[in-house]
Amino acid sequence: MQNKITILGIPFDNMTRKEFLKALYQRMEDKQKTFLVTANPEIVMFAKDNKDYFDLLLQADFIAPDGIGIVRASKALNTPIKERVPGFELMIGLLELANLHQKRVYFIGAKEDIIGLAVENVKKEWPSIRIAGSHHGYFDHNDPAIIEQVKATKPDIVLVAFGFPRQEKWIQRYLNEASYGIAVGVGGSFDVLSGKVKRAPSIVQRFHVEWLYRLMKEPSRYKRMSVLPLFLKEIRKQRKKVKDL
Template sequence: MSKANIMGVNFDAVTLTQAADQAMEQIRAGRKGYVVTPNPEIVYQAMEDPDFQDLVNHASLVLADGIGVIYAAKILGKHLPGRVPGVDFAGLLMHRMAQEKMRLFLLGAKPGVAEMAAENLKKKYPGLVIAGTKDGYFKNDSEAVAAVNAAGGADVMFVCLGAPKQERFMSKHQKELNVTLCCGLGGSLDVFAGTVQRAPDIFIKLGLEWFYRLCKEPKRIGRMMKLPLFMLLVIRKKLFGGKES
């Protein structure tokens, strides 16, 4: 499977279906690992923090979540088939898991959100077993690890703590967690719970999901400013070069 190095982050050049195929293969084989879904903001964080970049690049799957990553790939002449949004990857993965009655644990979001998501997902994916839930407001990691293992573990755990916290959690604790595959999915639990609505399809197709979210949540402007800065750094690299990290 080929990789595309975008500003130091090694993305897997896969489609949504290929990503789900590979994840299912890993789960069935019982190979522990974790999935990351970097957008430009996360790539920018990785550029500034070599340790964070290293743990991102050690993931089993590195999926191009943001349209800015796809634009960067085109500018740099790297091949990526297209976006693989984390929420879409999770949806297809749950569909596949339900067919084999696999177990899923939900970790993250505000109190009550994971439980709401669990109820919705059980209805949407009959056969999917929700092993348990835990909100993201725990005082220390050991509390969360204990909750997962006490629930009997799971084939997959969605870790929705936001970057870089979720990536650090997965990397640090994957060996002690009774979970085969952890997936870092940011705010996806809010979407599954129905507390946050995804952008209309037309925005998604045009690669403007980020703009829709900004309009709905203007306070995100500080974070969104990383996108033009990221693109400027990509263009500078294209024009003037520089070593790959």
């Protein structure tokens, strides 16, 4: 089975959630810098149309298939990915590892009240995590002082909730300065950790229709969801190219 599955030029790591966490923990223990991206069809399509972002994703150490659309695309291309690895679940796995091994975690992003609640809930749920620090996301993301502030706390894990592409761009700048640590963009996950937003019910997750649940809860997401038919169209084009080879 292939270790990397390329979908519209983006190389996804073909690992289960358990395998991702094992690899990430080993890199954490080895004090390696690790750029982790969780990519869904929306991110892949954005990268397709934005070369700088596309090139940035190619620098990631790991790209996880966050979204059932990625898994189905891999099957359509006859290069099946083992399983979908939701970014939220990967983040929870990292928090569990941090709790088990008393690692330092820094939280950055979201509104000030949201991140405050998120950190408090993390302390309650995983009391052995060492909270390196936190900072809201409303600042100049080009400000080097914030990077220095985060670096000074010596975090093993940095969770960045700016939304793409800003979080990945900031992570690249941060890791260029940091000496070690895992950094990953977690989008709106702090809203869930804070308790302000509820995850889709388990039955919705089981049938892989979280996108529909979120759309019903937030109709304003329609424009973002409209990228899915375009993604499928591009997958059909890639499949045809493969067949013609």
